[in-house]
Amino acid sequence: MIQIRCKDLQVGYEGKAVSSKLNFCVKEGEYFCVVGENGAGKSTLIKTLLQLQKSVGGEIHFENGFDLSQIGYLPQQTMIQKDFPASVREIILSGCHKENRWNPFYTAKQKKMALDAMSIMNIEHLDKRCYRELSGGQQQRVLLARALCAAKKMLFLDEPVAGLDPEASEAMYQMIRKLNKELKITIFMISHDIKTVMTDATHVLHVGKNVFYGTKEEYLVSNIGKKFIDIGGTYDE
Secondary structure (H helix, E strand, O other), X not given: OEEEEEEEEEEEEOOEEEEEEEEEEEEOOOEEEEEEOOOOOHHHHXXXXXXXXXXXXXXXXXXXXXXXXXXXXXXXXXXXXXXXXXXHHHHHHHHHHHHHOOOOOOOHHHHHHHHHHHHHOOOHHHOOOXXXXXXXXXXXXXXXXXXXXXXXXXXXXXXXXXXXOHHHHHHHHHHHHHHHHXXXXXXXXXXXXXXXXXXXXXXXXXXXXXXXXEEHHHHHHOHHHHHHHHOOOOOOO
16 A cells, blocks of 8 residues: 655755656555665655655655654754753653644653553663663664654654664664564665665665666666665765
8 A cells, every 4th residue: 555655756955956756656564765875865855755845846645544644753863962861761752742732741642652662672771761871772772762652654764773883783673674574664764774775675766866766676686776786885976
C-alpha cells in the first residue's frame, strides 16, 4: 500500500533546485534508502516531504489515509543538541508533542508510550540519566526512541549513525532492522553507508545530477549504482 507518492519533485534552496525529476513512491513496510553525492539534496528532500520547507516544483501526495502525523523524524544531531541538559525520560517524552498540542502535561498513555520506546531501544536503565552525559551511541538510541513515540507508521532517519564508532553503528542498525521487520514500521533513511544500504534496503532512491529509483537489486546492476558503489558511495560530480 502506497503511503507517499512524488511526481516530478524538485527540491532545493531559495527557488533553486539541487535535485530534480524525482518520481518515486514509498510503500508500507519498505526499507527505503536515499543515497547520492554530497550536497545533492538528500536532507533537503526529507525536510520537503515533512513540509519543513517548500518544494521548488512537482507534487507530493500522501495516500491511503497516511499523513504527516504518522511520521517520526530523527534529524542529524547538532553539537548544541548533544549538550542538552535534560533527562533521557524528558527527551523521549518530548516526542509525544504532536499529540500534546498546547497541553503541558503528559497523559498516562503517553508516559507508557515513552516507556515502551525505551524498552524497544534497550535503554530503560538510562531513564534518569542526563542526556549530555551519554555516549554518542546512547544518545542516538534516545533520539530514535523519541522519534518512535511520534512514529505510528513511518520513520525518517537522516544519517542515523553519523559520528558513531563501528560497534555503536551496528547496534543502531540492528535496532532499525528490528523496527522495520518486527514492528512493521516503514523506514525512510538517508545514508552514506552504501554497504549497509545494499544489505538492508528494499528500495533505493539516488538523487543528484543522476537520478535512480527502483529496487536494491535493480540499483546494483544500474550504471549509476555500479559507479556509486565502486567508489564507496561518496563521489561528487
